[in-house]
Amino acid sequence: MTEPLLQIKHLRKAFGALVATDDVSLTLYPGEIHALIGPNGAGKSTLIKQIAGNLAPDAGEVWFEGRDVTPLSTVERARAGLGRTFQISSLAMDYTVLQNAVLGALGRRGTVWRFFRPVMRDADLRARAEAALHRVGLMDHAHKRTADLSHGQRRLLEVAVALTLNPHVFLMDEPMAGLGASGSKRLTGFLDDLRHEAPILLVEHDMDAVFALADRISVLVYGRIIATGTAEEIRADPLVREAYLGAEDAA
Amino acid sequence: MIQRETLINWALFALLPATALIALWMDEPFIITLATKVAILALAGVGLNIALGLGGLVSLGHAAFFGIGGYAMGILASHAQSYAPLMQTPVLIEGTTSMPVIWLVAILASALAALAIGALSLRTTGVYFIMITLAFGQMLYYFAISWPAYGGEDGLSIYVRNGFPGLNTLDPIQFFAVAFVVLAAVLFFAGRLARAPFGLALAAARQNPERVETVGLAPYRLRLVAFVLSGAVTGLAGALFADLNRFVSPTMFSWQMSGEIMIFVILGGVGRLFGPVAGAALFILLEHVLGGLSDYWHVYLGGLLLLVVLFARGGMIGLAAGREVAHD
Numbered sequence: 001m002t003e004p005l006l007q008i009k010h011l012r013k014a015f016g017a018l019v020a021t022d023d024v025s026l027t028l029y030p031g032e033i034h035a036l037i038g039p040n041g042a043g044k045s046t047l048i049k050q051i052a053g054n055l056a057p058d059a060g061e062v063w064f065e066g067r068d069v070t071p072l073s074t075v076e077r078a079r080a081g082l083g084r085t086f087q088i089s090s091l092a093m094d095y096t097v098l099q100n101a102v103l104g105a106l107g108r109r110g111t112v113w114r115f116f117r118p119v120m121r122d123a124d125l126r127a128r129a130e131a132a133l134h135r136v137g138l139m140d141h142a143h144k145r146t147a148d149l150s151h152g153q154r155r156l157l158e159v160a161v162a163l164t165l166n167p168h169v170f171l172m173d174e175p176m177a178g179l180g181a182s183g184s185k186r187l188t189g190f191l192d193d194l195r196h197e198a199p200i201l202l203v204e205h206d207m208d209a210v211f212a213l214a215d216r217i218s219v220l221v222y223g224r225i226i227a228t229g230t231a232e233e234i235r236a237d238p239l240v241r242e243a244y245l246g247a248e249d250a251a
Numbered sequence: 252m253i254q255r256e257t258l259i260n261w262a263l264f265a266l267l268p269a270t271a272l273i274a275l276w277m278d279e280p281f282i283i284t285l286a287t288k289v290a291i292l293a294l295a296g297v298g299l300n301i302a303l304g305l306g307g308l309v310s311l312g313h314a315a316f317f318g319i320g321g322y323a324m325g326i327l328a329s330h331a332q333s334y335a336p337l338m339q340t341p342v343l344i345e346g347t348t349s350m351p352v353i354w355l356v357a358i359l360a361s362a363l364a365a366l367a368i369g370a371l372s373l374r375t376t377g378v379y380f381i382m383i384t385l386a387f388g389q390m391l392y393y394f395a396i397s398w399p400a401y402g403g404e405d406g407l408s409i410y411v412r413n414g415f416p417g418l419n420t421l422d423p424i425q426f427f428a429v430a431f432v433v434l435a436a437v438l439f440f441a442g443r444l445a446r447a448p449f450g451l452a453l454a455a456a457r458q459n460p461e462r463v464e465t466v467g468l469a470p471y472r473l474r475l476v477a478f479v480l481s482g483a484v485t486g487l488a489g490a491l492f493a494d495l496n497r498f499v500s501p502t503m504f505s506w507q508m509s510g511e512i513m514i515f516v517i518l519g520g521v522g523r524l525f526g527p528v529a530g531a532a533l534f535i536l537l538e539h540v541l542g543g544l545s546d547y548w549h550v551y552l553g554g555l556l557l558l559v560v561l562f563a564r565g566g567m568i569g570l571a572a573g574r575e576v577a578h579d
Contacts, residue, residue: 092459115444
């Protein structure tokens with residue numbers, strides 16, 4: 001088998017007595033969608049933060065494209081090619097939709113020390129930004145102020161900004177949240193294709209999307225991964241049924 | 252379509268030289284001097300606005316750069332006045348009365364100071380950042396007071412205004428022209444800066460630093476460069492202000508000075524290109540008009556500031572032109 005692009009090795013993070021990440025290891029291979037599911041408070045966001053570099057783990061390592069990126073900052077990991085979207089939209093709210101996308105294209109280019117020429121007239125940055133907006137279907141709203149977007153549109157803009165970065169790996173924290181049924185279905189189709197550009201580590205609550213998309217699923221409960229496998233394997237796993245899916249059946 | 256803010260900006264821009272020319276015609280040199288003061292103080296505000304408006308960095312220590320610019324002028328000119336070289340070893344450095352040279356020294360010295368102060372202060376945010384910039388300003392204030400070589404508490408008087416090639420700077424209208432052209436040039440560059448790639452990233456870091464990090468840009472570096480540019484512009488304003496008064500004293504370093512520069516920006520409109528011009532003009536107008544009625548005119552200024560902060564967040568420019576339009 002090929003080498004994993006992203007490899008998490010025995011990650012551990014505790015807040016006092018609460019162990020939020022307990023010896024977590026997982027891998028992401030080229031071309032796959034690896035979904036991370038788990039009940040609320042299982043430590044999914046804490047894990048994502050450690051992979052993206054916002055939070056330093058107590059122990060363990062994050063390997064990306066064959067090197068240990070654990071000591072690298074968020075900025076350095078983004079530059080290395082880790083494209084992240086946030087659970088709660090994290091955008092420049094006073095900017096237009098297009099400006100947010102151009103910001104991503106600018107980050108991708110990496111040379112920000114230009115003090116004179118208007119950035120919005122940079123044909124190259126604009127083309128990259130508009131292409132990303134077009135792909136998620138936000139081009140009609142390009143000149144809207146981001147704060148005036150609906151919740152679902154903001155989620156799509158998050159994805160568009162990640163696209164402008166041309167990342168080697170996508171790290172998506174609940175991209176479907178708040179999208180509604182049709183939007184969610186549309187994004188599912190989009191991510192289905194996107195995996196061939198760069199693999200996706202997908203944290204998601206929308207189980208229809210997860211089971212439709214994921215090549216592999218890992219189930220996180222109380223900071224531990226209790227099972228990893230294909231959709232069928234996860235559905236059949238008694239531990240998962242008890243800890244997670246079972247709880248939904250009962251409810 | 253030209254936006255309303257652009258029209259207001261041009262009107263404000265034309266108002267200063269119009270005032271100066273009318274005053275010249277009416278033979279009122281004092282009014283010309285007031286207009287010059289507005290131009291110079293607005294310049295200091297334009298400097299602060301790069302850090303405060305664009306970068307969201309609430310610096311209460313910009314008097315440090317204003318003072319450094321002032322003392323750059325004072326020290327160079329006083330050595331030229333006394334014919335005593337500034338330094339003899341290892342290289343001979345003499346004083347000068349040439350404005351362009353003084354400006355260059357003022358810009359470089361205040362930029363260096365901003366680099367050092369910024370590098371330390373920008374590791375903190377919020378109220379700690381305000382306190383640290385304030386502390387640096389106060390350090391320089393007390394340093395200036397206790398530095399007898401350049402007048403200490405009494406400051407330094409310069410008897411003849413420094414020269415600009417081809418101009419008689421002692422003529423009020425000619426010195427006004429110098430200050431106004433400098434302000435215009437800096438406004439032009441500040442306007443371009445806000446729309447340039449750097450400006451886009453800097454203002455994004457103000458709105459959401461996490462977003463900027465996620466696209467692979469480091470907010471700290473953006474802010475540090477903004478702080479240096481900001482300090483350099485305010486330093487240049489300091490050199491001009493010292494030349495206007497032909498006098499430098501530690502009060503240029505005082506925290507009241509930092510507060511006044513911030514008031515220009517807030518009154519006029521934080522982050523609006525012409526905000527500091529409107530703010531400084533209003534401040535000087537109030538000082539002149541209300542100051543004639545009462546020594547305690549700051550009471551009214553305080554009331555006005557309160558109204559602006561409570562009801563007109565965009566300052567005067569915001570009140571006249573509405574909310575800032577996201578431009579692309």
